[in-house]
Amino acid sequence: MVSTMAINKDDSRSFLTEEHLLFKQSIREFLAKEAVPFYDQWEKEGGIPCSFWEKIGDHGFLCPWLDVEFGGIGADFGYSVVLAEELEIVGSMLGGISIHSDVVAPYIASFGTIDQKQRYLPKFITGEMISAFALTEPGMGSELADIQTTAIKKDGHYIVNGAKTFVTNGFKADFMIVACKTDLNAVPSQDGISLLLIDKDTPGFSRGRKLGKAGLGSSDTAELFFDDASVPVGNLLGEEGKGLSYITQKLQQERLMCAIRSLMATKDMLHLTMNFIKERKAFDKKINKLKNAQFTIAEIATDIHLGRTFVDGLICKHMNGENILTEVSMAKYWITEMSKRISDKCIQLHDGYGNMGDDKIARRHRDIPLTTFFTGTDETVKLLIAKNIGF
Ligand SMILES: Cc1cc2nc3c(=O)[nH]c(=O)nc-3n(C[C@H](O)[C@H](O)[C@H](O)COP(=O)(O)OP(=O)(O)OC[C@H]3O[C@@H](n4cnc5c(N)ncnc54)[C@H](O)[C@@H]3O)c2cc1C
Known part of the structure; x- marks a missing residue:
């Protein structure tokens, strides 16, 4: 089963305006209708159908940051954050859409000729063209x-x-x-x-x-x-x-997106776990009444809060055009590691039910370790951090 988190719970983030929240509401409604009911089926059938790419494109959710002349609305990075988070809440398989919209398309927008932009970007927006x-x-x-x-x-x-x-x-x-x-x-x-x-x-x-x-x-x-x-x-x-130079220039946003998605996956695990232990009984008590479970949930919530505070600060700096590659590298490595740690704790609280193939919690536990490889392994990320802090 795919669950969705309550909306408006933490919408007081400084970069989110009323417009972002409306965008978030409409993506969430769209995904609840067009993705959530089919997600398990897509998992079994082996991926997102092209028809879904076109639907999400039709609704104007792909590359909203692109200029109006290419079909976008010139939206700021906050919209990309909202898109990535909402896709991740449904499931990590949808991350490819975020990569298309906020990793691949920016290369063409930044370094492409006008002809290349006209040839590709409008079709990126409509979902007629899938990119890698x-x-x-x-x-x-x-x-x-x-x-x-x-x-x-x-x-x-x-x-x-x-x-x-x-x-x-x-x-x-x-x-x-x-x-x-x-x-x-x-x-x-x-x-x-x-x-x-x-x-x-x-x-x-x-x-x-x-x-x-x-x-x-x-x-x-x-x-x-x-x-x-x-x-x-x-x-x-x-x-x-200039290939390596272009890749390096785009690394900041890619690593930030990776941290954002990983954090949202972790938050979803916490949410699923809290719901589960509120219902599940052991020793005649609901598990959430056991002290050990309360300690664990408190630790997880603290980690996520620290991660969220760090990442939200980086989102604001990125939106201001600051060079924060070192900090986003720290966030990417720390959050993907934290995510793996928390995933283990959440599975422990579910025990048998955390390991049943089709359950969302089990799927998250399988998916989360792979996020550490995105945009460079931990070791290469740490080497960059060490170099950039002069070590
Ligand atoms: C789900 C998934 C999706 C992906 N999507 C894409 C994609 O869209 N496009 C794409 O191009 N790639 C993609 N990748 C590849 C990903 O970027 C690579 O896996 C990653 O860059 C590491 O490369 P590698 O797997 O060859 O490991 P290697 O580079 O062979 O590294 C193996 C191990 O050695 C360590 N290591 C390497 N160098 C050093 C060093 N100097 N010092 C210490 N340790 C070191 C690494 O940290 C790692 O632990 C994806 C990977 C996964 C798992």
């Missing part, structure tokens, strides 16, 4: 300088060879941003990385299987293959050799 960002390779995850996928210029095209893996939305994507090496002799080698916009019907492009995972079972994660794939030079995003 393909960086990780079978032999390369954290060390971006080791990218093996090559894109060599020839006769007005880049000839792309290589493979990408673990790509969210990759199985259904109509379009991908793909990190490639365009200069094999660049020193340092990361200066040879560029980003290409690659359409699904590009000759030489193919998809592998949809990857099974320990958690996020039915979310769309795929392998992509490029075998002499021929990509017009006009599909270069920004400038050649």
Whole structure:
């Protein structure tokens, strides 16, 4: 069963205006009708149907921050936060929508040519086009300088060879941003990385299987293959050799989104657990009357409150255009770790019922550990923090 949290409980967050709350109300109503009743079925069938992407697009919830000329409403980042949180309350499988709307689209909006923006962004908004960002390779995850996928210029095209893996939305994507090496002799080698916009019907492009995972079972994660794939030079995003710089510029928002979603998943676990132990009895008492349960709930609520205070402060700074990559990296690593810790405690309070396959609490427990890998593993995130604080 999918549960929803009470609305308006914590709407006194400083970045939320009346307009954000109206947006939140309408997304929540939309999801209650169009996603919540079908979520379990989507889990079993293996993912979100394309028809849902179009419905959510039709309602104007995708990329609301985009300029009016591309079909958006020029909304601020607070709307992206609301969208990400509301999707996460329903379930982590919907995170791919948030990645499309607030991770992939910003690359084109920031670095694309006017032609690229006109070609892709209006269809991102309507949900006619599903997007993905393909960086990780079978032999390369954290060390971006080791990218093996090559894109060599020839006769007005880049000839792309290589493979990408673990790509969210990759199985259904109509379009991908793909990190490639365009200069094999660049020193340092990361200066040879560029980003290409690659359409699904590009000759030489193919998809592998949809990857099974320990958690996020039915979310769309795929392998992509490029075998002499021929990509017009006009599909270069920004400038050649600037790929790593663009990725670094966008990392702040990506890590912040990751922390926001992870925090919401944790909050949902607390909510589910509190509801469960209010009803469940042991030793003739409701479990919520047992001191140990009260201690545990108090600890979890304190952690979540600390996380929420930290993240809300970062959201405000991000909205003000401040450079807070170090702090969002701290938030991403601390909150995803905290989330795993809390997930274990919540499962302990459910015991047997926390481990039944279809239950939302069990699903959260399976999904949460995977969030630590998004936007870089904990170790790479910590290395950046240590470097940026001068250590
Ligand atoms: C559900 C899911 C969705 C994903 N979606 C996408 C996506 O849409 N697009 C995409 O491109 N990728 C995606 N990824 C991939 C993700 O970004 C990578 O898993 C991540 O970057 C780590 O790469 P890796 O798995 O190859 O691990 P590796 O880089 O091989 O790391 C393995 C271990 O070694 C550690 N390690 C690595 N370097 C160091 C170091 N210098 N010092 C200490 N320890 C180190 C790591 O922390 C980790 O513990 C996704 C992954 C998952 C699980």
